[in-house]
Amino acid sequence: MIYGYITLADETEIVHTELLERNGEKYVEVHFERPVFGGFKSARCELPSYKWLFNDGFSDEEIAFFTELLHHNAHTIFEFAANGGSQVA
DSSP states (O other): OOEEEETTTTTEEEEOOOOOOEEEEEEEEEEEEEEEEEEEEEEEETEEEEEEEEESSSOOOHHHHHHHHHHHHHHHHHHHHHHTTTOOO
């Protein structure tokens, strides 16, 4: 299952998976996507390792920004992933 997390001012959509498990360890994949002329930039990062699984079009500076954003939001993303996404009233 994929859950919406936030849309940034530059139209970057950030979504995440449900809580996943591999070899007894829990993790979440966080996806970043921004529309650009002719398509999208996209990237995916795994938490809690902060390992970037792929990057198609984002600059090193953008990835650094996303990494910092993840460091500040990982606990919330994990909570949402474990509980069925954010609950919007």
